[in-house]
Amino acid sequence: MQKNKGNPAMTATLVEKIIARAAGKARVTPGEIVTCKVDLAMILDSGGPRKIWPRLKELGVGVWDPEKIIVVSDHFVPAVDAETAAILKLARDFVREYKIKHFYDMKGICHIVLTENGHLEPGMFACGGDSHSTMGGAYGCYMAGFGGIEMTGVCITGEIWTRVPETIRVDWSGAFNTAVVAKDVMLFLCRQLGMDNAFTAIEYGGDTIAAMSMSERAVLCNMAAELGGETGVIAPDAKTLAAIRAGGTEPKPDALSWRSDDGARFAARHNFNAAELQPQVAAPHAPSNSGGVDDYKGVKIDQAYIGACVGAKLSDLQMAASVLTGRKVASHVRLLVAPASQKIYAEAAADGTLNILTDAGAIMLASGCGACAALGAGVLSEGETCISTTNRNFKGRMGSNQASVYLGSPYTVAAAAAAGAIADPREFLQ
Amino acid sequence: MTATTGKAWCFGDEINTDLLAPGLYMKSSNEVMASHCLESVAPDFAKMVQDGDVIVGGHNFGIGSAREQAALSLRILKVGAVLAESFARTFYRNALNFGVPCLFFPEYKEINQNDRLKVDSVSGTVENLTSGKQYRVSPIPAHLMEMIVDGGLMPHLKKKFAKAG
Ligand code: SF4
DSSP states (O other): OGGGTTOGGGOOOHHHHHHHHHHTOSOOOTTOEEEEEOSEEEEETTTSHHHHHHHHHHHTOOOSOTTTEEEEEOTTOSOOSHHHHHHHHHHHHHHHHTTOSEEEESSBOHHHHHHHTTOOOTTOEEEESSGGGGGGGGGTSEEEEOOHHHHHHHHHHSEEEEEOOEEEEEEEESOOOTTOOHHHHHHHHHHHHOSOOTTEEEEEESHHHHHSOHHHHHHHHHTTTTTTOSEEEOOOOHHHHHHHHHTTOOOOTTGGGOSOOTTOOOSEEEEEEGGGOOOEEEOTTOTTSEEEGGGGTTOBOSEEEEOSTTTOSHHHHHHHHHHHTTOOOOTTOEEEEOOSBHHHHHHHHHTTHHHHHHHHTOEEOOSSSGGGGTSSSOOBOTTOEEEESSSOOOTTTTBOTTOEEEEOOHHHHHHHHHHSBOOOGGGGOO | OOEEEEEEEEEESOOBHHHHSOGGGTTSOHHHHHHTTTTTTOTTHHHHOOTTOEEEEOTTBTBSOOOTHHHHHHHHTTOOEEEESOBOHHHHHHHHHTTOOEEEOTTGGGOOTTOEEEEETTTTEEEETTTOOEEEOOOOOHHHHHHHHHTSHHHHHHHHHHHHO
């Protein structure tokens, strides 16, 4: 990598390197269209087997590689009616029929389950049948989301075409204030960078990111989807390798070499100071409709939701618990908590986090997508207001399109649950 | 056929999926949906567009929902290509996967309604036969163009496996 110094024409960003490798080329240029070999394909109960299986039958073909296709049931779990039960049964039958090696049935939300089980590694080119597949980029791989037809193509051929994205580099330096976390960064960035950064990858860096835990970094890559990017990515470091090992996989010897070259060309560079960031809240009906928590203080809520891939990891539940220790959820509010995976559920039970939450009055829900996309328990009625740790608040996303959804960090959501209205979490942590 | 020659239909910035595939017709057949394509900005478009005509848009063409009918309607109407300053990701992917070539074309403002255009997606050239001006665009590689010419991903796979089997 040193040898590229001083010759920008020979440098490449992390994303360009991964795509070039997957496309079998020495280098690629943003804007170029290439076909990539896929290292891992993740499909889900929602848009996976039930869309793909009929097409496989129509074409009279099987799947490309049952070891590289990972099936997760998470969107419709647990079944709430005969229809969702049939969708889940179909996914199970599909797994049996095509001898899929890795099937995570009701183990948790797909993006979380992938990392818990060591499936993602730096330099991989991965595809997921869900828009927040960008979350995988926290592990130094290229992972993007695709629709049902395209995932059918991937499952048959093991290939997909892509237009090489430009990379926008976003650096953060300094330390966060109390109660400021990765979620606040993303609500801020949605406002700052806008939500239409199509054909770009967002690469995060800087000392603030280096100091973040893997589960906080994952939030940045998850919500690269809200920025409209192809994906989000963070170059691997010792923390990345430790997380991969914790998932039971020994990282490849070249893992740390997957990073942007010094002097690599970025479409834009942004530098932000972490110390200046306040807790953020996004108001209905877009993540970019955000501002400091003070702007929304006092908005009365009916429901607080701590859930989703982005907002119900162990660290998220712990953040909520730190606010709710010795407190009660306001009497007119229901606090619903859906840990992002079974493993997280067990860990939160073991370390006492769940006790704190349920003592405060939280209602525990199953690990799955649930209310995040109005697929399971916890949806909203017309005229109701919810504050949520999820990633999107588009009209109708969590139920009635006459409901109002605010987004915040687990700290902010827990503070609102206790206060009964949107409140500054810093006042609860002193 | 990697080249198309036809009339330019100019639409400007932010042509969204509701204009391309009006929500009102989401429950209708794809053909009925296509007959209403872009009607709120160009009432005659679906009636008058001819095979191989070229749509010219500005910023963020296809912004909005992931509904595939937005791209499918252009296929049904046999639009030869879409030129735009920029595209929304999902629309762009859907369009190519339904066999409608999309090319990034920063000079879109130099094209006038009804100009005759010749667009070659593989060589990456746009020729304005009316003004005589030529442009270079980022091409679509030949192997991907095969899929586009076949009518998109599913017909392409069908053809491929029919041959193999
Ligand atoms: S929790 Fe929400 S954002 Fe995450 S995968 Fe499920 S539906 Fe998507």
